[in-house]
Amino acid sequence: MRVLLIEDEAKVSSFVSRGLTAERFAVDVARDGKTGLELAQTYEYDMIILDLMLPGLPGTEVLRQVRRTNSKVPVLVLTARDAIQDKVENFEAGADDYLTKPFAFAELLVRVKALLRRGPVNRSSVIRLDNLELDRLSQQVKRAGRRIELTSKEYSLLEYMMSNAGRVLSRTMIIEHVWDRSFDGITNIVDVYVRHLRNKVDELHDRKLIRTVRGVGYVISDQAEA
Amino acid sequence: MNTHSLRFRVAAWYAAVLAVTVVLFGFAVYMGLGRYLEQTLRTSLRHKAKDVALNVAKVPAKGEPWFANEMNEDFDNNKMFLRVSRQDGSVLYQSIAPADKGFDPQKVPRISGQVEQDISADRTLPDARRLIVEAMPVTTPDGKRFLVETGALFQPIEHALHGLVVVLAVGLPFILACAIAGGYLLMYRALYPVNEIARQAEQITSRNLSERLPVLKTGDELERLSTALNRMIARLDEAFQHINRFSADVSHELRTPLTILRGELEYVTERQRLAPEVLDTLGSALEEIDRLTKIVENLLAISRVDAGETRMEQQRIDLADLASTTAEQMQLLADEKLVSLRYRLQPGIRVQGDPSRLRQILVNLLDNAIRYTGEEGWVEIAVYTQAGNAILEVSDNGAGISAESLPHLFERFYRADKARSRYSGGAGLGLSIVKSICVAHGGNVSVSSQEGRGSTFRVELPLATGAVTGQTPAPPPKIPSEVHEAGYAQLQRKS
Numbered sequence: 001m002r003v004l005l006i007e008d009e010a011k012v013s014s015f016v017s018r019g020l021t022a023e024r025f026a027v028d029v030a031r032d033g034k035t036g037l038e039l040a041q042t043y044e045y046d047m048i049i050l051d052l053m054l055p056g057l058p059g060t061e062v063l064r065q066v067r068r069t070n071s072k073v074p075v076l077v078l079t080a081r082d083a084i085q086d087k088v089e090n091f092e093a094g095a096d097d098y099l100t101k102p103f104a105f106a107e108l109l110v111r112v113k114a115l116l117r118r119g120p121v122n123r124s125s126v127i128r129l130d131n132l133e134l135d136r137l138s139q140q141v142k143r144a145g146r147r148i149e150l151t152s153k154e155y156s157l158l159e160y161m162m163s164n165a166g167r168v169l170s171r172t173m174i175i176e177h178v179w180d181r182s183f184d185g186i187t188n189i190v191d192v193y194v195r196h197l198r199n200k201v202d203e204l205h206d207r208k209l210i211r212t213v214r215g216v217g218y219v220i221s222d223q224a225e226a
Numbered sequence: 227m228n229t230h231s232l233r234f235r236v237a238a239w240y241a242a243v244l245a246v247t248v249v250l251f252g253f254a255v256y257m258g259l260g261r262y263l264e265q266t267l268r269t270s271l272r273h274k275a276k277d278v279a280l281n282v283a284k285v286p287a288k289g290e291p292w293f294a295n296e297m298n299e300d301f302d303n304n305k306m307f308l309r310v311s312r313q314d315g316s317v318l319y320q321s322i323a324p325a326d327k328g329f330d331p332q333k334v335p336r337i338s339g340q341v342e343q344d345i346s347a348d349r350t351l352p353d354a355r356r357l358i359v360e361a362m363p364v365t366t367p368d369g370k371r372f373l374v375e376t377g378a379l380f381q382p383i384e385h386a387l388h389g390l391v392v393v394l395a396v397g398l399p400f401i402l403a404c405a406i407a408g409g410y411l412l413m414y415r416a417l418y419p420v421n422e423i424a425r426q427a428e429q430i431t432s433r434n435l436s437e438r439l440p441v442l443k444t445g446d447e448l449e450r451l452s453t454a455l456n457r458m459i460a461r462l463d464e465a466f467q468h469i470n471r472f473s474a475d476v477s478h479e480l481r482t483p484l485t486i487l488r489g490e491l492e493y494v495t496e497r498q499r500l501a502p503e504v505l506d507t508l509g510s511a512l513e514e515i516d517r518l519t520k521i522v523e524n525l526l527a528i529s530r531v532d533a534g535e536t537r538m539e540q541q542r543i544d545l546a547d548l549a550s551t552t553a554e555q556m557q558l559l560a561d562e563k564l565v566s567l568r569y570r571l572q573p574g575i576r577v578q579g580d581p582s583r584l585r586q587i588l589v590n591l592l593d594n595a596i597r598y599t600g601e602e603g604w605v606e607i608a609v610y611t612q613a614g615n616a617i618l619e620v621s622d623n624g625a626g627i628s629a630e631s632l633p634h635l636f637e638r639f640y641r642a643d644k645a646r647s648r649y650s651g652g653a654g655l656g657l658s659i660v661k662s663i664c665v666a667h668g669g670n671v672s673v674s675s676q677e678g679r680g681s682t683f684r685v686e687l688p689l690a691t692g693a694v695t696g697q698t699p700a701p702p703p704k705i706p707s708e709v710h711e712a713g714y715a716q717l718q719r720k721s
Contacts, residue, residue: 009482015489022497053478080481083530102484102519105492153555168496171516179555182585187593192558214505215512216492 001116002026002043006036006062007051007078012101016049019105020112033057040066045073047116049108052079052090060093067094074115078103104170104216127162130222132201132209134162143201153178154197161210161220170217194218233417237410244405252394259390263383264358268346271360271376274306275344278374279364282310285318286368294319307331307357307377318372328379329357337361341373349377356380419448427455435463473529480522488515524655528638531583531662539580542690545616546571546609548581552588553607559593564601565622570608577616578690579667587663587671590656591620591683598681599624615669616689621682627675635673636661660685 003025007013010031017027028043030036033054040048040062048066052059063075074096079086082100090098097111125137133142139155141148150158156178161169171190175183183189194210202208210220228234278297285293293310301308301321305328308321320331334357335349347361359377366372419442426439438456442449494500495508553567560567577584588607595605599622608619627635634640639654657671660683664671668688675681 009486011486012482012489015486015493019489019493080478080485082477082526101481102488102515105489105496151558153558180582180585182582183555183589187556187559187589189556189559189593192562196558213495214509215516216495216509 001046002028003112004028004030004036004039004043004045004048006030006033006040006048006054006059008032008054009051012051015105016108019109023109025112033059033062037062037065040073041069047112048073048075049112050075050077050095052077052081052086060090063090063093063095076108076111076115078108104168104173106168106216107170107173110164110167110169110173127159127165129162129165129220130207130209132162134159141201143205148200150197150200153193154200157193157197158201158220161218166219166221166223168213168216168219174217190218232420233410233413236413237406240409241402241406245402248398248402252398255394256387256390260383260387263386264380267358267378267383268360271306271358271378272344272362274308275360275362275374275376278308278310278376279362282318282364282372282374283366285372286366286370290318297321305378307334307359307375309334309375311336311373311375313371313373328381329355334359334377337373337375347375348380419444420451423448423452423455430459435459435466469529469532473526477522477526481519484515484519484522488512488519491515521655524659525638528655528659528662531659531666539582540578541581542576542578543581543584544573545575545577545584545618545687546573548584549588549607549609549618552585553592556589556592556596560596560605563596563599563603565596565599566604568604568606570606570610572610575609575611575616576690577667577687579687583663584667584687587618587660587685588620590660591685594656595620595622595624595681595683598622611689614689615686618685618687619682621680623680626677626679626681627673628677632673632675636671 001024003020005013005017005020005027007016007029008031013029013031017029020027028039028045030039033056036050036054037057039045050059050063054062059077059079063077066073066075071094075094076097076099077090077095078099078101079090080101087098096115099108099111125135127134127136131144135141136159141150141155141158157174160174160177174190174194178193179189194212198208198210202210207222209222210218212218277300281293281296297308297310297319304321305324305326306321307329308319309331310318310320312318315336323330329351333352337347341347341361341363344360344362347359349357349359351357356379357377358380359375362374362376364372364374423439423442430437430439438459439452441452441456491508491512495505495512500508549571550569553569557567592605592607599605603623605620605622608617608621610617631640636657638658640657641654661671664685664687669686671683671685673681673683
């Protein structure tokens with residue numbers, strides 16, 4: 001998979017390209033809008049990650065011109081501007097997804113993979129992780145064959161985490177999927193719910209599935225703790 | 227009618243001045259006319275007396291019968307009174323009663339004492355009417371002295387004056403009324419553009435600052451007013467745009483380094499095998515980055531709401547629905563602290579606004595209330611209407627807020643409890659956000675509290691038009707406690 005990263009801030013493009021390379025992507029980096037547009041028009045990329053505030057050609061203009069010749073390539077817009085009108089403008093120009101700085105790399109990765117349809121597209125009704133089982137149809141959760149009673153929020157949280165098993169999920173990602181943006185800001189609601197979920201899922205078992213990654217977020221995984 | 231309006235006040239002043247002028251004018255006309263008529267009457271009486279005196283002078287030559295005859299011709303059917311008396315007081319001639327029997331000459335009192343020169347000698351008749359009398363002494367060529375008195379009733383003058391009073395009493399109020407009505411209309415016409423300017427200026431908020439008032443091409447003060455207002459709006463517009471640009475720039479400048487910091491640290495922690503204490507240090511740094519990020523986000527959110535974000539969603543929202551669904555999602559936070567959530571919700575109260583912003587009000591207030599309420603305490607959410615406003619109240623029986631902290635509570639970065647652990651949320655921005663959102667929705671938020679007894683945060687929002695359906699408005703309904711419990715149980719099951 002070949003990704004074009006158009007980002008003028010050297011340090012941002014550096015850690016993003018390192019991170020994506022580690023996930024086995026081939027990453028080309030363009031440092032300004034014009035170069036980025038030339039690259040996008042020359043090579044067949046599987047995906048473009050585009051910063052909006054670029055020297056030379058602004059990101060939105062790059063997006064419009066790319067869309068004129070190539071309507072298929074998924075474009076993930078990366079920006080520090082999150083006013084609603086900016087978002088609307090860029091979605092209208094043909095963006096597929098939108099990520100506001102500062103973002104967790106894990107979140108970028110989840111979104112990249114989702115756009116490439118390589119991500120969490122497990123549509124079978126039952127998700128399994130170790131001996132934990134979640135049935136999307138009956139909304140039942142079992143561990144080692146024993147049923148676990150969850151409230152609907154706890155269920156949504158677990159479903160989201162299990163669909164992204166092995167991936168660290170930031171609090172913002174969890175809030176946006178399970179609650180909505182208005183809960184972001186001052187509450188520690190995610191921590192409270194994860195703590196409750198962990199009590200119900202992991203307490204009676206030696207093998208702990210839900211882990212806290214300090215400063216980043218939470219992950220559910222059957223890998224032993226690093 | 228607004229008694230403080232310029233129109234009313236100008237018209238009232240104008241009416242008062244006009245009324246005083248008109249009354250003074252009427253009084254002057256009345257007095258003037260009275261004097262004039264009396265003078266005219268006296269003059270004609272003196273003329274008559276002079277005529278009679280000329281005839282009296284001929285009495286020694288022509289004899290008294292001739293005189294009586296002459297006078298009878300002259301004063302026959304005359305409304306005047308005439309009496310000619312000799313020096314000893316006996317009457318030489320006296321006019322007969324006038325045709326209309328207006329007075330009886332016999333009953334006119336005699337003048338007492340000698341009259342040496344022409345004088346006015348008015349008499350009062352037995353029936354109290356006034357008789358104007360001019361007396362004139364005459365000496366005949368043979369040295370005999372006579373006194374000529376001519377008189378007329380004052381009554382016709384009184385009648386004329388009375389007629390004038392009637393005309394003034396009817397006419398002047400009518401003229402006054404016409405003048406006031408005309409003045410009021412004129413003021414209305416003159417001030418209509420001012421009302422128009424006020425109405426249009428009212429429509430301009432931070433969200434449509436690009437609009438301008440219509441400029442009146444009248445060349446007068448009103449044109450100056452409208453252009454001055456427009457220039458002021460233009461300056462406001464510029465200032466708001468500046469703020470918006472500034473937030474966008476600040477967001478970029480702060481967020482990019484935060485992105486880099488976070489990205490680099492995450493990369494290291496996830497890809498390298500590090501000693502636990504290093505991991506711990508990096509985790510702590512990441513937590514601080516998270517905190518900084520939240521502060522930046524919240525500050526930007528406040529400045530955007532304050533600057534009047536151009537695309538704020540507008541929906542009709544049932545406040546009770548919003549309150550119960552939001553509180554339901556925060557149930558676990560309350561359960562953790564063994565705090566019970568109580569509800570006192572009047573359904574069907576709708577407000578106009580952005581649902582996610584309004585929800586944020588609830589989230590922040592509830593989070594705050596739960597945070598400061600001790601174990602086994604309660605937090606109550608109430609929704610009702612009062613005086614045409616939708617009221618949302620979040621009260622608790624927690625720690626309360628000290629009196630000196632109350633006025634600063636909604637200020638940015640203000641913390642009532644300075645010693646509180648720092649990682650407890652939005653760095654003292656939660657309530658400022660609530661305030662900004664309330665104000666952006668045309669409402670307000672206030673707080674009352676007693677230290678140690680609890681606090682009540684009260685949000686007032688304007689009702690959406692036709693908002694209360696099938697409900698009697700205030701006072702807030704007192705729902706019996708078992709209903710609380712039922713609601714509570716139901717919500718608990720759902721969460």
